[in-house]
Amino acid sequence: ASPPPDPLSRALLEAIPDLVFILTRDGLVTGHHASDPTRLLLPPGQFLDRRIHDILPPETAGPMLAAIRRAIDSGERQAHEFTFLHTDGLHHFDSWMARLDATRAVMVVHEVTGRRQAEQELRRSAELLRLFVEHTPLAVAMFDRHMRYIAHSRRWVLDYRLSGQPIIGRSHYEVFPEIPARWREIHRRCLAGEVLGCSEDPFPRQDGTLDWVRWELVPWREGTGDIGGIIMFTDVITAQVEEREEARRLEERMQHAQKVESLGILAGGVAHDFNNLLVGILGNAELARLEIPPASAAHELLDQIEKAGRRAAELTRQMLAYSGHGKFHLERVDLSELIREMVRLLETSISRRIHLVFNFEPELPLIEVDATQIRQVVMNLILNAAEAIGDAPGTVAVRTSRVTVQPGETVRSTLGDELPPGPHLLLEVEDSGCGMDAATERRIFEPFFTTKFTGRGLGLAAVQGIVRGHRGAITVDTGPNRGTVFRVYLPLRQASEAAPPAEPLSPESPPHPRRILVVEDEEVVRAYAAHLLQRDGHTVHLAEDGEAALGQLESLHASIDLILLDLTMPRRDGRGVLAEVRARHPTLPIIVTSGHPEDEVVRLLDGLAWDSFVPKPFVAAELRRAIRDVFPA
Structure with missing residues (x-):
């Protein structure tokens, strides 16, 4: 037994x-001391006079016994770490062993x-x-007071093109030796305690971008x-800035287009009224020429009147062209190339979540079209497709190809017309949007019909x-x-298939006399038409507006062979009269006349049928031809 310790x-x-334990070289616990007995995880009876192999698991007891023996044999202090699984959890300890005598060692145990x-x-x-910084979606870097990198995100490496460069521990000014003095001053101010920031700052790259x-x-x-040190947060917003700038330019273009549209409506209205006046000028000059002797000097004066009238008519055509309702300016174009040139504008006009896919058949023949108008067709169809997809991701596919409509093959347009046989270029625009039910499909080409809150309903029309x-x-x-596919068929005419020249107008050979109701609110036009028709042998009835026309038709319908109908009139316009006549007398021939061009008349009378069209200003030969077209026999 060991003598009791002295007071010191x-x-x-x-x-x-x-905790202090005395152990033999065989691992037998012969004594212990605990100034705080609560630190003992086991009561003394469970470890005194017991070997450590009986107290601890082998993987813990083995290394501990080896350390005890090294301390006894070498006389040098040994350090050892071990764990002990207690009922309240896993405990960690540091221990130190020192030689007591030739057979024993003292072990001090400290719980850690x-x-x-x-x-x-x-x-x-x-x-x-580290994971948060590395994977944050922003570019983040942490620096010490000497602007050496401590940490950074992956986005920092990508945004500043540092892939493959180890930068931890390096100076920011070594990584970016070209950094402007302005940024060094910003860093200095931040290291002095300021919080600094900027919502939009240009950042020139070494490559000049x-x-x-x-x-x-x-x-x-x-x-x-x-x-x-400082923490720097940055976000490259070049795409957003460019998108905003593009949106600004698009907004300016839209405002310009709206202004042009408003002026176009005004120009179209003025041209329409002017054409009515020109009917009286040119028509009556023509009639006056018939009333005077061939040798009369008045022919020269009438020549000047007609010349001035024709110049005025050319002015009205220019006004209609400005308004967007004039004749097409045809040219031979490559349809696929025309669309390729629009790709950038199309991509910036639709959501970035929508993928545009193009598939063009190679070596398509040139087609004779108005390129500006066809661009409008492409733009409107793709915008409509993108709006059908909405905010969801989706695809808009644009395809061009050559097709041939065979005799007997039926391709029916939305207006019910059948496409004539022959070669055509086909433009297809397909979207992965929500599609349409039958009720919506029936109305999509109606002017001003729209399913969108902000739409005007004019694009598809x-x-x-x-x-x-x-x-x-x-x-x-x-x-x-199931989405929507729009297919546009454009007739293809080869260079050798040029359209035959129009039949020359002839002032002679008036058609067979008919009974004609002239419906016209402009007195000068009404008087000219009556004079001309009566001179050709027709029986003429006159109506100054739509209501008067329907009244006369009700009493004279059996005595009327043909109606010459103006479109723009007070009380009831030409469309209203046409609809009423078609309802009451569906087979009665009708010639429509208007100061608006034929394509505008087609739009205004969408869904209604008529037999021929005479644009104002017209002369005798044009009106005679229209009557012959209605009564070819």
Whole structure:
């Protein structure tokens, strides 16, 4: 037995907060001391006079016994870490062994469970912080007071093109030697304690390109409160800036287009009224020429009147062209190339979540169209497809090909017309949107019909008018939840298939006399038409507006062979009269006349049938031809 410790040793043992054990080289516990018995995880009866292999698992007892023997044999202190699984959890200990005599060692045990848990939590927190910084969607970098990199996100490496460069520990000014003095001053101010930022800042690259960034710099502090460095947050917003600028330019173009449209409506209205006046001028000049002798000097004066009238008519055509309702300016174009040139504008006009796919048949023949009007068709169809998809991701496919409509094959347009046989170019626009039910499909080409809150309902109506003006056809294949396909057929005429020249107008050979009702609100036009028709042997009845026309028709319908109908009139316009006549007398021939061009008349009378059209200003030969077209026999 060991002698009792002297007072100094006893005092030292009591002052030590750790556990002290005496063990033999065989691992037998022969004594212990605990100034705080609560630190013992086992009561003394469970470890005194017992070998450590009986107390601890082999993987713990083996290394511990080896350390004890090294301490006894070498006389040098040995350190050892071990764990002990108790009912309340896993405990961590540090221990030190020292030689007591030739067969025994003293082991001091210090519990470090709290420290180990704190270290583990610190490592976990550091790893979480590293992952957070590395994977944050912003470009983030942390610097010390000397602007050396401490940490950075992946986005920082990507945005600033640093892939493959280890930058931790390097100076920011070494990584970016060309950095302007302005940025060095910003860093200095932030290291002095300021929080700085900018919502939109140009960032020139070494390759000469220019990016735009949003940034913020924040100083970070040590535990002492001293500034330890700065954290820099940046976001490259070049795409957003370019999109905003493009949107601004598009808005300017839209405002310009709206202004042009408003002026166009005004110009179209003025041209219409002017054409009415020109009917009286040119028509009566023509009639006056018939009333005077061939040798009369008045012919020269009438020549001047007709010349001035024709110049005025040319002015009205220019006004109609400006308004967008004039004749097409035809040219031979490559349809696929025309669409390729629009790709950038199309991509900026629709959602970035919509993917545009193009599939053009190679070596398509040139087609004779109005390129500006066809561009409008393409734009309207693609915008309509994108709006059908909405905010969801989707696809709009645009295809061109050559097709041949065979004799007997039926391709029916939305207006019910059948496409004539022959070669055509086909433009298809297909979307992956919501599709349409039958009720919506029936109305999509109606002017001012729209299913969109902000829509005007003119896009598809314009497409239909342009396609019909090109003697083409448009079809729709759709259904709820299966998308929509618009197919535009444009007739293809080879260079060797040029259209035959129009039959020359002849003032002679008036058609067979008919009984004609002239419906016209302009007195000068009404008088000219009556004079001309009566001179050709026709029986003429006159009506100054739509209501008067319907009244006369009710009493004279059996005595009327033909109606010459103006479109723009007070009380009841030409469309209202046409609809009423078709309802009462569906087979009665009707010639429509208007100061508006034929494509505008087609739009205004969409869904109603008429037999011929005479544009104002007209002369005798044009009106005679229209009558002969109605009564060819």
